[in-house]
Amino acid sequence: MNNLALALIPAMPLLAAILLLGTKHRPHVVYAFLSSGAVFISTVIILFLGAAPRSSTPLTWLNSAAGWQLSFQIGLNALSWWMSFIVSSVALAVLGQSYFQMKEDPSPQRFYVWMLVFVASMLTLVMAKNLMTLFFAWEIVGLCSWALIGFWYHKPEAQQAARKAFLMTRTADFGLLLAIIYIQSRLGTTDLDTLSTAVAGGTFLYSETLMIASLILLGALGKSAQLPFSAWLPDAMVGPAPVSALIHSATMVAAGIILILKAYPLFQAAPPVLDALCWLGGLTAFFSAILAASAYDIKKVLAWSTISHLGKMMLALGLGGAYAAGFHLSTHAWFKSALFLVAGTIDHAAGTRNLREMGGLSSKLPMVAWSFVLASLALSSVPPFSGYWSEEAMLKSAVTQGFLPALAYLVLISLSGIYIARAAVCLFLGNSRHHTEQNANTSKENAYLLFTICLIAALIGVFLHLFGKHLLPFQSNDPTLSIGWKASGLLASLTGLALGAYVAYKKGSAPFFGPLPATLARFVNNFTYAHIGSLALHSSAIVTAIEQQLDRVASSASRTFLHVAHGLNRMEQGADRFSRQLAGMTFLAGRNVAQIEVRQVAMGVDGAAGSLLFLGHQLRFFQNGKIYMYIFGLFVSVLSLGVLFSVLFRLPS
Amino acid sequence: MTIITLSAYLSVAAVVFSIGLYAVVAQRSAVMVLMGVELLLNAIGLNLVAFWRYTAPGDYSGQIFLIIIVTIGAIEMAIGLGLMLLLYRQRQTVQVDKYSELWG
Numbered sequence: 166m167n168n169l170a171l172a173l174i175p176a177m178p179l180l181a182a183i184l185l186l187g188t189k190h191r192p193h194v195v196y197a198f199l200s201s202g203a204v205f206i207s208t209v210i211i212l213f214l215g216a217a218p219r220s221s222t223p224l225t226w227l228n229s230a231a232g233w234q235l236s237f238q239i240g241l242n243a244l245s246w247w248m249s250f251i252v253s254s255v256a257l258a259v260l261g262q263s264y265f266q267m268k269e270d271p272s273p274q275r276f277y278v279w280m281l282v283f284v285a286s287m288l289t290l291v292m293a294k295n296l297m298t299l300f301f302a303w304e305i306v307g308l309c310s311w312a313l314i315g316f317w318y319h320k321p322e323a324q325q326a327a328r329k330a331f332l333m334t335r336t337a338d339f340g341l342l343l344a345i346i347y348i349q350s351r352l353g354t355t356d357l358d359t360l361s362t363a364v365a366g367g368t369f370l371y372s373e374t375l376m377i378a379s380l381i382l383l384g385a386l387g388k389s390a391q392l393p394f395s396a397w398l399p400d401a402m403v404g405p406a407p408v409s410a411l412i413h414s415a416t417m418v419a420a421g422i423i424l425i426l427k428a429y430p431l432f433q434a435a436p437p438v439l440d441a442l443c444w445l446g447g448l449t450a451f452f453s454a455i456l457a458a459s460a461y462d463i464k465k466v467l468a469w470s471t472i473s474h475l476g477k478m479m480l481a482l483g484l485g486g487a488y489a490a491g492f493h494l495s496t497h498a499w500f501k502s503a504l505f506l507v508a509g510t511i512d513h514a515a516g517t518r519n520l521r522e523m524g525g526l527s528s529k530l531p532m533v534a535w536s537f538v539l540a541s542l543a544l545s546s547v548p549p550f551s552g553y554w555s556e557e558a559m560l561k562s563a564v565t566q567g568f569l570p571a572l573a574y575l576v577l578i579s580l581s582g583i584y585i586a587r588a589a590v591c592l593f594l595g596n597s598r599h600h601t602e603q604n605a606n607t608s609k610e611n612a613y614l615l616f617t618i619c620l621i622a623a624l625i626g627v628f629l630h631l632f633g634k635h636l637l638p639f640q641s642n643d644p645t646l647s648i649g650w651k652a653s654g655l656l657a658s659l660t661g662l663a664l665g666a667y668v669a670y671k672k673g674s675a676p677f678f679g680p681l682p683a684t685l686a687r688f689v690n691n692f693t694y695a696h697i698g699s700l701a702l703h704s705s706a707i708v709t710a711i712e713q714q715l716d717r718v719a720s721s722a723s724r725t726f727l728h729v730a731h732g733l734n735r736m737e738q739g740a741d742r743f744s745r746q747l748a749g750m751t752f753l754a755g756r757n758v759a760q761i762e763v764r765q766v767a768m769g770v771d772g773a774a775g776s777l778l779f780l781g782h783q784l785r786f787f788q789n790g791k792i793y794m795y796i797f798g799l800f801v802s803v804l805s806l807g808v809l810f811s812v813l814f815r816l817p818s
Numbered sequence: 819m820t821i822i823t824l825s826a827y828l829s830v831a832a833v834v835f836s837i838g839l840y841a842v843v844a845q846r847s848a849v850m851v852l853m854g855v856e857l858l859l860n861a862i863g864l865n866l867v868a869f870w871r872y873t874a875p876g877d878y879s880g881q882i883f884l885i886i887i888v889t890i891g892a893i894e895m896a897i898g899l900g901l902m903l904l905l906y907r908q909r910q911t912v913q914v915d916k917y918s919e920l921w922g
Contacts, residue, residue, distance in 0.1 A: 789918070789921055790920045791921075792914045793842070793844060795920070796843055797843045800839060800843075
């Protein structure tokens, strides 16, 4: 029963995906309903099971005599229960709303199948009890991300972005794989509980702990798009908006954070890695916030914002605030996917994603505008909305570590305010700048749904803060913030919002920080993609050489087959000639027989038929329709019969 | 007076029969055809009575036969005239040559 319930959680979306694979050209509602229904069932099961620790029986893959084994195991504990609930609830909201956005798409089946496979593998990742299962699910998640970023594959930039995302995360996953191999070889199993007890028990040397932790960090960096692996996420915005909402804001990019949370005892035993985490996270957050304040594509703004918030989470993790990071992960998942869904709806309604071409949408899409405003307030940590509570938690953990991290957080909060206010003002206020949005509208159900999603996103922070302290496994031992810090936090967010709004209102959608972000972006891009890109180029030369060898083998094989085929062809031609001769003779014989038939048989038969015809002509004389002829005929026949009978049956006289 | 043999009766009957046959076959009017049929019947009756008289006079079956023939002849005449009347009403003619639907 335990196994069944646990297995059903990721299996429900997978079953729905298989079911959808067998259908084609059904009305779109069917796909949306089936997928949302499957994820809904998963959510309900998660809620019912509760956070009590439980695990499925391991599915052993390899069992070596040397004492180690590879197995798959999923289970629920406090952290994975909460994370899987967040994943499935966000997935439910996104799948429900994507009905409105993917309505006119020509291949809804492919979309929903990949989304469902993604949800299934993400749930497996979150519920993984050992690193093997996690890695398996990690890669499948990467695959689904590739398929969904490149969903509109006829666009070359979509193909390229999908490949870039997959390759970049795959390169970073190399670190994770090395860590898994090392742990497996040292402990004989990759079970996470065993790992934490081993770390606590001192099985690993300090250097080993450092190495494993930094390798895992590498894997997490790739998936969460931190420096130096940031460049794939903004490019991944060519995919549909629900994809960005689900994958690139709430779940997959959070997988890195989830991994670090799962292996947190390991990280706690390696403080230098935590420092590295702080620096990387902080720098990424800072840079990407600046870039977000200058991007023109609304989805790119949100993408950089995602990277920035993930950087903040990494910073919190590095400062020891695992509770804060988990809290912020949950709230961020909701409000970021809500923002992406709104962005997708605006894209549909206005026909463009460019902030320079939009404006004045608040009059045409009032409910959508309010939804965006709600979610943005949540993002920029305005009380009483979600972001405030999670940022407050992060600020708390920063304050305990010193003044500088807390200041960094304040700066980051105001930066969030700046870029999101800029986006909101450019979208909704002012005059329409482009004629494409003259008929911008969206259906009422869509607007209500978006508003509901944004409302949930905005209020989930309060809910968590008041009731959810025991839901997250890590305890927040930090003392309450002094009133000074609280006030500065509030001030930072309000200042950021006001600044961003004011500048956007005055200067339009110009980048907030002027030309600085462009140079920064170039730096980030060169630092990351160029190196990886040249690696890819060199590897492709080797691949080409191998391919040439294979080509040669293949061509010689095909030449042999060609000779054999020629020989067979010649034999066939000889047989063909013989059969043709035979056919000619038969034809000649047939012709002679036909002639005989025509001359003798047919004419004889014709003659017989002709005589019958003549007889018929003669007999027609007796059928002239005159009564006397019939009576005469009657009399003659009776007479002749009588004579005949009297002659034949003469009585003896 | 010479004894009138059977064959005399039979020949008279034969003659009357032939005249009746000729009337049926060659007459153009339908009423004349019916008269010919009457002649035929009478000739046959004559034949029958002659055979009765000269072979088994004590047996009265010949007489009965003749009475039946005459009765049937009368009935047949009534029906035949009725048919002629109807035909005349339909075709406005009693010429049997005109009743030629069976032609061909």
